[in-house]
Amino acid sequence: MTETYLHVRNLGVNYGETAALQGVPLELAKGGRLAVIGESGSGKSTLAMAIAGLLPKSARYEGSIEFPGLAHRPKLGKDIGVLFQDPSGSLDPVMKIGDQIAEVVMTHQGTGWISARVRAAELLDRVHIPKALSRLNSYPHEFSGGQKQRIALAAALAGNPSLLIADEPTSALDTVVQRHIVNLLDELVRESGLTLLFVTHDIALASERADQIAVLYKGRLVETGAAARVLGRPGHPYTKALIGTHISLDTPRRKRLAEIDTSELQ
Ligand SMILES: Nc1ncnc2c1ncn2[C@@H]1O[C@H](COP(=O)(O)OP(=O)(O)OP(=O)(O)O)[C@@H](O)[C@H]1O
Numbered sequence: 001m002t003e004t005y006l007h008v009r010n011l012g013v014n015y016g017e018t019a020a021l022q023g024v025p026l027e028l029a030k031g032g033r034l035a036v037i038g039e040s041g042s043g044k045s046t047l048a049m050a051i052a053g054l055l056p057k058s059a060r061y062e063g064s065i066e067f068p069g070l071a072h073r074p075k076l077g078k079d080i081g082v083l084f085q086d087p088s089g090s091l092d093p094v095m096k097i098g099d100q101i102a103e104v105v106m107t108h109q110g111t112g113w114i115s116a117r118v119r120a121a122e123l124l125d126r127v128h129i130p131k132a133l134s135r136l137n138s139y140p141h142e143f144s145g146g147q148k149q150r151i152a153l154a155a156a157l158a159g160n161p162s163l164l165i166a167d168e169p170t171s172a173l174d175t176v177v178q179r180h181i182v183n184l185l186d187e188l189v190r191e192s193g194l195t196l197l198f199v200t201h202d203i204a205l206a207s208e209r210a211d212q213i214a215v216l217y218k219g220r221l222v223e224t225g226a227a228a229r230v231l232g233r234p235g236h237p238y239t240k241a242l243i244g245t246h247i248s249l250d251t252p253r254r255k256r257l258a259e260i261d262t263s264e265l266q
């Protein structure tokens with residue numbers, strides 16, 4: 001039997017008057033790869049950030065988020081690593097990348113500065129930054145967008161988390177670079193046994209890289225299950241509509257999903 005890593009029950013999130021999520025249940029198996037899909041504004045980021053414990057203070061929530069896979073309350077950075085769409089948002093522009101990663105290692109692994117720097121170089125090498133050791137003293141702006149996202153990934157993994165939450169980690173990148181990052185994520189997840197929750201607009205990506213899919217529509221979970229089943233034999237008309245749009249990696253982000261006629265789904 002597979003062990004449950006994460007158990008969300010009846011999650012509701014409000015930002016003032018806006019109900020971003022309502023009554024959402026979710027279960028994620030240890031080592032599982034869950035893709036959260038749905039159109040813009042459906043609550044994907046809210047769900048991801050609620051699980052990461054990163055909702056803004058103004059948000060009110062109800063329900064429960066439990067981690068049966070952990071013996072303790074999860075700590076951000078240590079148990080949960082987070083990767084955002086824009087790597088610039090998670091990297092400090094005025095701090096050397098080696099120092100940024102080493103700081104996470106020191107904070108969460110309790111190591112000294114020298115071994116944290118060694119570990120930072122190992123992590124940069126792990127995400128395929130060429131000549132990692134000699135790049136420790138470089139600043140984020142010295143790298144391309146794809147490389148910056150690799151560095152952000154190294155920082156997200158520096159605490160040795162068991163869960164990685166990635167909110168559209170490749171949407172801001174060129175198609176070819178997207179593939180590289182997605183392949184890298186796949187490789188890391190498979191090798192390290194990480195549990196992965198990723199948000200995407202991209203059905204093709206979800207079908208290739210997730211074993212489980214959760215479909216959000218206007219803040220509600222309309223369908224969840226094995227990826228092959230949800231995408232192969234969707235049970236909800238909204239999922240059918242999503243699949244019907246033939247979303248591909250190279251469709252501009254804001255154009256995707258916009259054509260769906262959801263008037264009959266109320
Ligand atoms: N900090 C916030 N304050 C107020 N409202 C918010 C905030 N964040 C999100 N919302 C609202 O909550 C709803 C869900 O937003 P969320 O960002 O979770 O959607 P999303 O599915 O991630 O969309 P996108 O695909 O555009 O990233 C939307 O109506 C959004 O406007």
Ligand SMILES: [Mg+2]
Binds near residue numbers: 044
């Ligand atoms: Mg979002």
